[in-house]
Amino acid sequence: MKQYLAFVKKEFRHILRDKRTLLILFGMPVAQILIFGFALNNEVENAGVAIYDMSGDYESVLLQNRLENSEQFFIERECQTTECIEEAFRQSKARIGIILPQNFGSDLLNGQKPEIKIVSDASDPNQAQVLTSYATAIILTHVKGRATIVQNAPIVSAIPRMIFNPELKSVYMFVPGVMGLILLLVGAMMTSLTIAREKELGTMELLLVSPLYSWHIIFGKVTPYWLLSFFNAMVIVTLGIIVFDMPMNGSAALLIGSCLLFSLTALALGIFISAKANSQMTAMFVSMMGLLLPTILLSGFVFPIENMPIVLQVVSNIIPAKWFIMIIKGLMIKGSGMTVIWKPVAVLVFITLLLGVAAIKSVKPRLNE
């Protein structure tokens, strides 16, 4: 026990004395969450609309005013042909086109459903989808209100309602994703780097020749990084809640528990990598290419898993971050309890146990050749 504590103390000294490590540990999470939160968002603000109004009556003008007054859209140009809308797209002036049919006003007031066409520039498909749903929402709300006032009778129509994230804030996506990324980075990359550093400097030889058992070395290395990962996770959650108004609907205890669990997964991965990597370069490369990229691409952090080819969907199941993101989203945004998230939790526990055993087995009491 004394030996283990001495090891932990030594490890904390390494961390606190190396400015680069400190910067990665504490600067990166804050920087990442701010970058993802502020710079990379899908939110729509002031998108140009090219409108082709075939009726030109009172009701259509009302609808145009409604669009113009929304935060999301402004009328960029009024067209007389559909080609004009395409032209606006080509010039990148407008990102969405709306075509109002002839007799829009009278049809609406007579209870016949006028057909409104929404055209969007799908060269950026995600954007196009978001814009279309915004425009649909605005138009439907407006039209429904008008029809009710005039006829005093509701018309039947589908009105989408975005629950859990009504404003479609992308930060709701990014906070769980960045948490997963940071925990993985701190856990796997930093641990594998420090073990590789011991090998590079030759101190591993001295540790092996000492009476220390493998578990002293493993747990001594892992403990400080486990605490730091957890600290980081809490910083990210706090930033998400305070700066980006992220909701916290679920149980805090469950959130803390799942952060601790996922940190362990990352640490096990880190030890596994370092058992094979003899230099800091290799450890870095493997963590970057082997862990970071698949996590960003396949965890559902950036690209929705449902849209992937079936092969990649299957592969995504072995990415621990996928399950972690599912848990965090469920907890924070939807306020789900254990009864709902038990499945991803169980999968994550299983992966962690598997990796943990593999990691401990991979540490040999002698030098690699």
Place this chain on the structure above:
Amino acid sequence: MKPAISIQKLNKSYKDEQALKNISFDVEQGELFGLIGPDGAGKSTLFRILTTLLLADNGEAEVMGLDVVDDFRNIRNRIGYMPGRFSLYQDLTVEENLDFFATIFGTTIEANYDLIKDIYVQLEPFKDRPAGKLSGGMKQKLALCCALIHKPEVLFLDEPTTGVDPVSRKEFWQMLKRLKQQGIAILVSTPYMDEAALCDRIALIQKGEILSIASPESINDSFHGTLVAMKSHRMYELLKALRIHPKVESCYAFGEYLNATLVEGVTDWKPIEQDMRDKGFDDLVAHDATVGIENVFMQLLSKTEA
């Protein structure tokens, strides 16, 4: 009494080269045993096998009567090891390093202070300095302290004085002599021939093979033939001229002189000196040379290669 280290027919190969070939020797209790050989001779491999870090391909090795494979845990408690390059935590201070190694061996600095006192007093003024900022000699002293802090029965020192200044080297060897007096067996490797003379016994090792094992004095006696030292201001031409001379078996540069070994049966070097003068080496200086370990080493080498 069992020997401190006992090695029997040890073999070890890496992918395509044999690092150790059938090595056998014993190191007695309380003996200062030197392993002398150039870089790549297999010294570090042998150290790693004896310190239980590597497994040999075949052969037996025992440390304090314990098998290096079956009893490696026990051995690790009882030996001190100083690897070939400086391997302490550079960002930890002198005291923190020492304290860490004391703790992982389950002891404290105070408990074994008497053993390291002589060395540690020199380090004490720098005890709050990071180990990475010490001078080369100080680093080696600290590494020795860390290897000694748990009172090992056998000490393994892999090239402890490589890259250390001559004064510190001398001090370091004096410390080894004092440790030996405390009954600690020491296996030390070095590429420096002058250090070999300070050992009780030495083994000359080259390309994974032991060429000879003896005390430094008797190893000098094993030299065959007559040795003569010569110098001139045109050393390279002289070296070439001597090497093709029919009465010279071999000739190497040693410091400011060339050492020429004469062919068997020839003891008088005056005629050779005359031949050289005739060839135009006017400033030639020649005299009898005292045999050193280098000369023995070179002779053994040329024999094994022939």
